[in-house]
Amino acid sequence: MSHIKKDKVRETPAVSTASLPDIVFMLLFFFMVATTMREVTLKVAVNKPQATEIQKLERKDLVTYIYVGTPRDETLYGTEPRVQLDDQLGTVDDVQTFVVVAREEINEAEQPLMTVSIKADGEVKMGLISDIKQELRKAQALKINYSTMPAIDAAGMIESNL
């Protein structure tokens, strides 16, 4: 009897970790479904403005992105807002070539459906944006999308954008 008692005290019930892989796999699948792959490493800081009247961007393979904002590496690129095309910082003059090249990569039948998404920081001046839009018109890329953050209500949007 005493022998059995001794044994019971020494044995601490271990937490079963058998379900741990299942839990982690569940988390894994959640993240695989809910997230999208990063397209490029951002070299400019983009804090998108908010808007309420927005649509979802469909057909990601037909979308070309143009990033506009102040460079993250200020010592190297300065503080003036710059345009990022793919992985490089460019100027407004590079936009036309970039868009034409990007369109060439799309299947010919679907080229008219190409959308250019402008992801610009809210602080960027309209002059730069207008110049980019003018370049896009020169490149015949007329379908554009102003990338924004979804806002819950109009009052909050106005406040955050000012």
Add this chain to the structure above:
Amino acid sequence: MKSRRSSSFNAGSTADIAFLLLVFFLLVTTMQSEVGMQRKLPQLSNETPTAPIADHNILPIFVNSKGDLMVNQEYLELDGLRSLVKTFVDNNKLGTCTYCQGDGLENLSDSPKKAVVSITSDRNASYATYISVQNEIAAAYNELRNEMAVREYGVEFDDLKGDVQEIILRSYPMIVSEAQVELGSAVATAP
């Protein structure tokens, strides 16, 4: 006994493998979904537009470098823009628009199909202000379309079928013209 024992394998490392995969996906993916405002830019042409638009069919909106708005030669707060655009578009001066609810004022648009909202922004205005203005204009049109859907079909615009939505979209076409003020030039004349 021997064969039964070999059928179970050590599953202890599956958790580690799954964690590794999880960390990988956490690092290379982003949570943000892609949303934005779709717009169509006008064709680039050297010809000057021939058909002149009557003054009362244009709602001129000016945005200065500080983000202030001037609409119809008057200062306006951003939160008043939506209702102003709605009254302008829905005005129905000619009385030809059967679905309009406007008062038919003299100085506002003939019909929604003729109404042009014009945004002129200073080069030093911020992009966020411009997006807010675009957003308010879009909101005004969306409200008008939704009101028409409820009035004529009894359901919200989003719940209507595609072809009926098309009819409403054509009834309230969103026509926005954009111009840009060069640095230092006067903003006296409407485009």
